[in-house]
Amino acid sequence: MSSNPSWTDAQVPVDPVAVPPPLREVVARWGAPADAAELPAAWVNAAGGTTFRLEDRGVFCKWAPAGVGLDLAAEADRSRWAVRWLAVPEVLEHGTCPEGEWLVTRGLPGRSAVAEDWRARPEAAVPALARGLRRLHDTLPVAQCPFDWSVPHRLARAVGAVEGLLEPPPVDRLVVCHGDACAPNTLLAEGSGEAVAHVDLGALGVADRWADLAVATLSLGWNYGPGWEGTYLAAYGVDPDPVRTAYYRALWEVGP
Structure with missing residues (x-):
């Protein structure tokens, strides 16, 4: 299981969820x-992060308890930048308190x-x-992106062992x-x-496109069952790359 508290440990709740007292106001x-x-x-998600639906106002409120490693300030900054080019959450409010951090965004079309x-x-x-990921990669401008998701940046923040990850494969294509x-x-x-539309942009940044592709194809098995990687890569428009895929999946395991 990944050390990244994301989709591997997340669920869509059936019943209403308790609102943390600091979030009620x-x-x-x-x-x-x-x-x-x-x-x-x-x-x-298992880290304690919750995204609440405020359906009457068409907005969502994300809550991250203190100390769980979810950086909603980073997500707010990246969403404000990317919204100029793509459909991503419009930031309405961001704030912090001793108990945690919140982010309110406007709802988007689609499910x-x-x-x-x-x-x-x-x-x-x-x-x-x-096709959606390819459009994101083709649209967001690398030269104007102030955010880094390169291998050196991620290794500096890694929470797991990084042996064998110090020499990444050559960059295939640099994208946001x-x-x-x-x-x-x-x-x-x-x-x-x-x-x-795309959501949860807290780690958005410039990197080799295989940093995204390796994780995107990995997630298919959890959500749709085995055997869909080839379909995904063909629709994206790239041949399989086992070396880069293995490297970036291993990097994912030691931190986002």
Whole structure:
């Protein structure tokens, strides 16, 4: 299991989730009842991060408890930058308190690529995911990106052992990477099924495109079952690269 507290340890809750007391005033500002103890949630991960849905206002509120390693300030900065070129969450509010950190964003069209009906149709969802990532890589301007997700940057922040990772393979193509290009972080259109938006941009930055591709293809097995990597890479428009895939999956295991 990855040390990165992300999609490997996450779930879509069925029942409403308890609102942390420090967050109740925040969600009340965005339309929740002032005394709301529970709210519908779009996502919960094992680190304690929760994304609440405020459906009447069309917004989402993400909560990260202190000390869990989820940097919502970084996500806010990257979303504010990327929104000039792509459909990503518009930041409405960000704040901190001793107990944690929150991020309020405007809702986007489409639904998560791991919604039940998309998981039942991987032949449609998987190529759409790949085309969406290719569009992100082709659209976001490397020269204007102030964020780094290179191998040296990530090794400096690694939380696991890095033996064998000090010499990365040569860069194939430098792009602005999503930073967590797993299936749940892409939204697909209700009708066409095409990728229409990307979320969870906390690690977005310049890196070899295989840093994204290795993680994106790895996530397919968890969400759609085995055997979809070839379909994904073909739809993205690249041949398999076992060396870069293995390297960047190993790097993912030691930290985002």
